[in-house]
Amino acid sequence: MEQLTYYLLALLLPLLLLKLIARRDGNGMRLPPGPWQLPVIGSLHHLLGSPLPHRAMARIARRLGAPPFIYLRLGEVPVVVASSPAAAREVMKTHDARFATRPWTPTTRVLVEAGEGLVFARYGALWRQLRRISVLELLSARRVHSFRAVREEEARRLVAAVAAAAAGEGGGAVNVSKRIAVVVTDTAVRAIIGDRFERREEFLANLAEGVKITSGFNLCDLFPSSMLVRLVSGTERRARETHRRHFELMDLAIKQHEQRRAAAMAQSADGTVEKEEDLIDVLLRIQREGGLEVPLTMGMIKTVILDMFGAGSETSANTLQWAMSELARNPEVMHKAQAEVREKLQGKPMVAEDDLADLRYTKLIIKETLRLHPAVPLLVPRECRESCKVMGYDVPRGTTVFVNVWAISRDPGHWGADAAAFRPERFEAGTAADFKGTDFEFTPFGAGRRMCPGMAFAQASMELALAVLLYHFDWEMPGGMLPGELDMTEEMGIAVRRKNDLYLRPVVRVPPHVTP
Template sequence: MAKEVMKTHDLALSSRPQIFSAKHLFYDCTDVVFSPYGAYWRHIRKICILELLSVKRVQSYTHVRVEEVARLVDRITESFPGTTNLTKLLGLYANDVLCRIAFGRDFSAGGDYDRHGFQKMLEEYQELLGGFSIGDFFPSMEFIHSLTGMKSRLQHTFQRFDNLFDEILRDHQKENKAPELHKYLVDVLLDILKNGYGDMPLTRDNVKAIILDMFAAGTDTTFITLDWGMTELVINQKAMERAQAEVRSIVGERKFVQETDLPHLPYLKAVIKEIFRLHPPAPVLVPRESMEDVTIDGYSIPAKTRFFVNAWSIGRDPESWVDPESFRPERFLNENSNVDFKGQDFELIPFGAGRRSCPAIAFGNASVELALAQLLHSFDWELPDGIQPRDLDMTEVFGITMHRIANLMVVAKPRFS
């Protein structure tokens, strides 16, 4: 069914419903994720794919990922021999990578991360966007959002993001220009704002909407994948040992993993696929909306119908997967070795597929692979004294993306002094 929606009828189902919360948060849905299908959306998607998230651009930020992974290792090392709140440190890592690449700013230094209340802003945003909104289904009932306080929460969260982006844009308009290859993403967008791109001008609000997409989608997905990944590995010691042995055999006595090591780590790649299968960061993909009448699986479906694709249950479908509830990365070296997550294999679609698939797959994957390989290489991991794997709370937080409700507390023993 997902293949029918995202491949067979991809064009007819390429629009987005105008969701109440998205209209308030994303500058009237002028971002890449929630913008309805049309000339404007095609224009900004082209900018994202060719200018902001191209393979060349992603590779040009290798130094940022390398530096931030080293900083993550330092932070974890400092907490030994005590316990480490790994969830918090992974959140900082994901945020730092994204903020340095997008804005050229390091928010976790100097306490800005806490001063701006980033984590709170992101959590509030995820919850507001994932929530059930009665006005989306019964437009005449939209006034209820004013009574429940949802509208004022949306306005408050929007205002905080908007003030932050205004500050960032002001700073960048004042500063000297970086060389083309090492431009921050916000500078690329400011150039387009000033000089144009193709035949459609962007407004300042359009730029802020695109920045919010990166900020919100770029930090949370990386963080969730790493947090669930480390949780599953700590619980499944055999998988942990196999992944560590693979990384250490390739990296040897070098202290740091390099991005050139990553193609030689098939088991690590299998681990990441298994995390995407069991814990896709966005369990239900952003809804699509039909632009014309279609027939799917014998059902006649009228235009303006919403389609929700449940990536979470597709990843756990016993018809596609042997022992679907178990964490078994080796399935991707054996019976499912040809399955990938780039949108061609519909049994594994964490980034969606078709025209509305996530344009930042290369960006997200680079941030996850390097960090996970380094964590496995640098530390031996165990749960704190007296805590068994069965004691971990595996409940998921409610929202458009789903991380664990409980922080992952671990003991990380450094291998290199």
Template sequence: MMQSLLYFLLALPLPLLLLFLLQNHKRRASNALPPGPRGLPFIGNLLQLDPSAPHRHLWQLSQTYGPLTSLKLGRARVVVVSTAKMAEQVMKTHDLTFCSRPTTVGLQKLSYNGRDLAFAPYDACFREMKKLSMVHLFSLSRVQSFRPVREHEVAKMIEKISRSSLSLESRPFNLSEAMMSLTSTIICQVAFGKRYEEGGVGGVERSRFQSLLNETQAMFTSFFFSDHFPCMGFVDRLSGLIGRLEKNFEEFDAFYQEVIDEHLDPSRGKQEQEDIMDVLLQIWKGGSSKVQLSLDHIKALLMNIFVGGTDTSAAAVIWSMTYLMKNPKSMGKAQKEVRLAIGKKGFVNEEDIQQLPYLKAVVKETLRLQPSAPLLIPRESTQDCILGGYEIPAKTVIHVNAWAIGRDPVAWGENPEEFKPERFFMGKSIDVKGADFELIPFGAGRRICPAMHMALANVELSLANLLYAFDWQMPIGMTSDDLDMDVLPGLTMHKKTALCLVATEFVK
């Protein structure tokens, strides 16, 4: 009995010693991570984030904790990158380490278990899909082939604004609504050769498409408990969120299938303009891809095109017009440039854009201050890595805050929040194509947006014609100071309040 008691007393400190060593190891591991705000047990920093504008809140944290900020969101370890120097480390120096994607419930479902391009993990399938996209879908020659679609649809929008300005003199025109309609129409034509006319059956189909797209955007940004607390996945079902996700997936899947069936119908006949669906189905039939392309791959790619192509281009044009309205000198310069270059021709086509360096600077400056996806798409580390002197473990989620980088005084000098397109004519030439990490609205490295050239073509052509065709004023009783810069929460940074302006046709 005494011997057993002695063994018990000798063994008693052992669990305490093991607990001490474990806590000490965790403390040393956390000390190796970048600094960040102290979180609560179990939930970490989840309650400290502002869901309405996370990019701004994370930028504010970087002012305290530095260019690399560490957070804990439930089980997820997150590091936020807020300077161009650190972004270059992530997207160039250690690009291979940080080029995968985190797995979340919403993204997995809507991407057909990572069979897409934007949200897929970095593997052989992704590499083949990217090659396919760069060569067959978004090459410069392919983008150029869709030029007639872009020019036709922009011309129709200009006609619509012109009719509105004549019939409703001094009444404001909803430019936000017009741009969303324009970009969705262009994307539908480019992707599957359809133009949904307003009113009648076309109007119903357009409404259906937009409703599905809005719900998909909502699913991407919804908070799923199971992403942060795997043991609490039942909460997502009880709340109805899983049901909403399943319904959205099934409805969009049916939409994709209808488009595929129409293209496979032998009676469809040969089309004048080959669309993206035609190209994908040719590859699917021919089996020329190293990865066996399935219909799920095609549907997942369509999701990327719809979600990435519709909202982002519209948002960029609306923010450009907002900044120009707030900066009349810049507006005057941009309009003078385009009107002198085009003269009385009546329409700015894509060849003319190359003669408009100030307009291109306006677009760059807008994307610097209001990138369409302010936190880009999150990355995930595939292995342990040293970044900025800190140890970043494998499976760490990396957010590159493009919005914060665009406001970094080290990269942009004094008054980085000032809208000043002239800065792109001073000193170093900076572009948006992934080589200059001060300006990365489309990302960089292996994960750069493959549709970048198509997006820029949409934005520059739309903006140039809006500036050429009309003089713009604020609605009666309002000044440019009344234009708010608030944003809607979501993957794409939309202006919270629609941009409504009075258009007066310019006499050419």
């Protein structure tokens, strides 16, 4: 929540009369239970105790006796939050079509002005077309596998960079967050444009700003009809500037891609390039071929590329940072994972993707990290397309709907008394929940029509990067810090990341046979 929220509420609260707003509106609708509301600001004051809405919403649900849904009015925006597996199933399966579109806040409208992408596209012909292109062309199993060499090369560079830092002066702590961000971003960028992006640092900074702006919990989006709030908050202006920089960077990325292709063709004997397509190649080919129900504009292509960048780098990097953080806080789990990978590889110079199939415990660590730290804890919001009744409650048309996967994944009623503990072994049973969209107590990638199509791409990148970090290095807390003292503070955007970078001291155990 932006700091400005506190200032505005400080001005409004003394002028408001405290009163409890009835749970039934004038039309006799039965809305889900919710906390008492104030005039103008609705339920916003219930979120002020925490800058992390997913935690505040979970706390509200517990206070109300853990109903499947809760109802909030955040400023002018009516919100329903699914807080149980049964409720998640209703939203993402039973009534999936009714909740399959996205709310377009003032901020979102700025970001889709030049063309809709897959993430925020409204439900309809364009979204179906983009989804089909993503599933069949951009993120198919064959396409993901085609980038195997890229992932392995970037993993080698990660190991070399960490080893070089470990051998440096004093053998001090390494910024693990930064190293992870670099390897994940470079892997995603190479898959998308066929090469590392020359403006990587600028891109990462702009991407982080965009993630913060699109959280949906800023004054501009909560009071969309108020011109005064929109002017005072400045969020729309920030969104427009961020979007402008995004597109400038996309222009540069496409130009870099075309120059690389032209250089390769000039060097070839027959003026052609026999090489696996990167994702820009795919999109440009589809645009040239035509025959689409909705023509693919360059604005749409750039927005899709941005979606791929965000989904392929920000969320995966955050998950890996949380995984390394949990392993540092739970040394016994780390030692067990290291023993597995070192036993399976038997001194091999480097982890290859073929080795990942045997690393069962590494996969369990990824799953447990996604359970405790889902990258998008409320998933990307949905909007009710038509009024409906769900589990006995009325959900009016236009209501914003969140699925609190963070709360559901930590519910002791489904995960046991140790639900807050990091215990990968809970997924060892053959009947344990999986994250492929059918087990609604565990849906970090969502489910139904709006499920994230990049799950296989993210999984391949995360498993390999984590395996090499565990295989080549032991990891120690810096400065004599105890594992339990590690800062785990979260920072909220649409995705949740570590507020402060993770620093650990690497000790080389399997020397890399590569140079940085």
